[in-house]
Amino acid sequence: MKRKIGFILATLALAAGLFLLFGRNWIAQRAFDRAIDHTVGVDQSAALADGLHAYVCGSGSPMPDAQRAGPCIAVLAGKQAFVFDAGSGSIRKLGRMGFPMDRLQAAFLTHLHSDHIDGLGELLLQAWIGGSRSTPLPVYGPDGTDRVIAAEAQLYAIDEGFRVTHHGPKVARPSGFGGEARIVTLPDNAGSRVVYDVDGVKVTAIRVNHAPVSPAFGYRIDYKGRAIAISGDTIYAPGFVAAAKGADLVFHDALNKRMVAALQAKLAERGRGDAAQIMHDIQGYHASPEDAARAAREAGAGALVLYHLVPAPPAKLIEPLFLGDAPKEFPGTLKLAQDGMIVSLPAGGKAIQFRSAW
Ligand SMILES: [Zn+2]
Numbered sequence: 241m242k243r244k245i246g247f248i249l250a251t252l253a254l255a256a257g258l259f260l261l262f263g264r265n266w267i268a269q270r271a272f273d274r275a276i277d278h279t280v281g282v283d284q285s286a287a288l289a290d291g292l293h294a295y296v297c298g299s300g301s302p303m304p305d306a307q308r309a310g311p312c313i314a315v316l317a318g319k320q321a322f323v324f325d326a327g328s329g330s331i332r333k334l335g336r337m338g339f340p341m342d343r344l345q346a347a348f349l350t351h352l353h354s355d356h357i358d359g360l361g362e363l364l365l366q367a368w369i370g371g372s373r374s375t376p377l378p379v380y381g382p383d384g385t386d387r388v389i390a391a392e393a394q395l396y397a398i399d400e401g402f403r404v405t406h407h408g409p410k411v412a413r414p415s416g417f418g419g420e421a422r423i424v425t426l427p428d429n430a431g432s433r434v435v436y437d438v439d440g441v442k443v444t445a446i447r448v449n450h451a452p453v454s455p456a457f458g459y460r461i462d463y464k465g466r467a468i469a470i471s472g473d474t475i476y477a478p479g480f481v482a483a484a485k486g487a488d489l490v491f492h493d494a495l496n497k498r499m500v501a502a503l504q505a506k507l508a509e510r511g512r513g514d515a516a517q518i519m520h521d522i523q524g525y526h527a528s529p530e531d532a533a534r535a536a537r538e539a540g541a542g543a544l545v546l547y548h549l550v551p552a553p554p555a556k557l558i559e560p561l562f563l564g565d566a567p568k569e570f571p572g573t574l575k576l577a578q579d580g581m582i583v584s585l586p587a588g589g590k591a592i593q594f595r596s597a598w
């Protein structure tokens with residue numbers, strides 16, 4: 241009996257020793273294999289219902305933020321994918337969200353402020369290599385978009401050479417490098433115009449008011465009876481309300497003037513005059529949360545998501561302070577955008593579903 245117990249104990253000790261030596265690596269390897277089996281090369285959008293799906297790739301503003309990339313909303317409409325603005329860091333978030341870059345049809349720029357285009361180089365690169373493109377990515381935007389696209393091509397010309405040489409022209413197709421600018425113009429008497437209409441997906445450019453930046457656009461995406469409107473940067477704009485009429489979901493920029501004024505006062509008090517001046521100036525060309533709520537209510541939207549948050553509340557506790565009276569102004573679902581948020585509008589109904597990619 242004693243010998244038997246001794247044998248069992250020795251076996252257990254040997255097993256524990258072997259586990260300590262090799263077990264952790266075995267478990268780590270299994271976990272790694274499982275993770276790549278579930279994610280790598282898998283089209284994570286394949287299981288989504290037919291309809292519109294909005295991916296919040298960037299909910300932030302030019303203010304530095306550990307959680308929020310610069311402004312970016314991507315939309316999947318049936319089998320077609322689109323990106324609206326590409327703020328700093330947003331395209332990596334988009335990749336992390338499982339967005340199908342190989343279905344990207346076009347990008348749309350609301351205006352040419354740096355915070356809306358400082359991730360554009362990354363978008364063009366990901367569309368080219370990640371999306372296996374053989375033609376440049378169409379990029380719709382205001383006058384000047386052609387200069388930006390030409391500058392991006394120059395900026396990445398050396399990288400293009402490296403990649404074509406390294407991977408070969410069958411993988412890194414030189415013909416798919418970069419973007420192709422498509423300048424959006426609206427006649428003086430028009431507040432909006434359809435700029436993309438392919439296989440049941442319509443994108444409408446909308447004139448908004450971000451003076452002195454002009455022109456600045458919002459966009460509306462329609463597909464199978466569902467619609468999303470994106471304001472870009474604007475104050476309350478009646479033209480945006482008109483063009484967003486009946487949209488299921490509105491994304492609107494929001495700046496809390498009381499909070500920005502407090503930042504301005506503190507900067508002035510500490511002798512940071514230039515920064516205080518900037519805090520003063522930006523209050524005049526963004527909507528307040530209440531303005532955005534009013535616009536969404538008048539448009540009859542089902543849900544309003546505030547993005548381009550200035551300043552972005554650093555904690556849940558501060559969100560009510562940021563929102564102010566916006567919840568009273570808008571009767572529908574009202575949320576602050578978070579990076580990773582996915583909003584689904586399945587075709588053939590009125591459902592609006594929110595979830596997080598992480
Ligand atoms: Zn702007």
Ligand SMILES: [Zn+2]
Binds near residue numbers: 301311353473
């Ligand atoms: Zn902006």
